Amino acid sequence: MRGGSEVMTRMRQSALVSRLEQYLPLTTDERDALDWAERRELRFSAGQLLMEQDRPNEMLYIVQQGWTHSARRLVTGSRQILSFHYAGDLVGTSSIAWSLATNTVTAVSDVIVSELSKPQLGRIFKAQPRLAGALYAIAAAEYVAIGDRLTSIGRMGAEERLALLLLDIIARLRVTAGGVVDSFDLPLTQQDIGDAVGLTKVHVSRTLGDMERRGLIERNGRRIRLKAEREMIALTGFIDRYGVIETNWVPAPEF
Template structure:
């Protein structure tokens, strides 16, 4: 039986009681399978659902008035996506599958009932969402203030840091299912510039690629040149009270 990816992610930061684990698992409803390019929600269209990524990658993007696309976030197994639209009836972003995906559907009221019944889970999900939001801000700041190599470096380090939390066994390499267009739309570069930047990073010995596989060779140097901070590995939850069951 496949473990629930959201339960696994939360448990990396907070010890759950059996009741809390069951509450998270029971929140997930219909399971959907998506092929690359499959759409979960569309910007400015009505949407009442949230989704847990069980397997695969998705991304959130916004279409600009000039026809361009800005990818604002990537999502991986264990992520609860669609929360940026929770305050409105219309989706703020378009969410599409990057790879073959399995996602679990839930409604906003489902999440509301979870928050009402399991406040420790609400606190943990809030902390994780804040960490993801800050990581997104770090990456978008790099677009405005850094050169091409630094932008791509921040993206790769952020992906590596996030996958280390739930992918299992990720140390210094990962499969990158993104097209050069996806990467360009995430870091503000053209496809040609993305290709050239990858080549320059390989020439400098920062990374090596083998097909879709990317291996980070000089993580310490890459962190030093960008000031990258891993927002995913450690998320403090010691401020969350113990469950009554544990306290008793």
């Protein structure tokens, strides 16, 4: 279950570079620094662990392809999924302040990631302050995203929580997918979904069923189509924050 495999060298464009270039134009130096850091790639297949709670961990990962999630396990045996990570996301930052990982990171689908040690990140912080700022802004955005989830779990009912989760996932997928899609593959079990939004799998099943009957969504195996996205947005007050991330407060590099 544990451990990735197949170190290889990347040929494709780095996912983090593409992501950051949506927010600010990078200099050659900056791009090179990232490209260099993202050189080494690992594959994990769906279900494998990239990182395990309470285990020593010195690595960060940049998702190049596929999904991962990070979760916390409780003493009672239950689990809370904290966030999902997609292409261009930096994974494991929550463990950067401690030598033991604070949560377990699992591949949701087959994934390709590149590995980055903490000191490597430190070197980027030192040499490329603008990247440091951009990463700080992305971290802030992730904080806001988990705050959105917290708000939904703390203050909303089952249907709204599920609607919000689906809206959030599709909005994030659109960032990298490009173009407006209204359906996507959800490689999660209902147990996983419940662990993400704080419901039991039984109640997830019932509530998704209700939503389908009400015509909000449509399901086909793992494929989910949002039939009434507008309505779901109105129901939940969802705000898509993935479009813009401002980094202009970081001083531009001099030439």
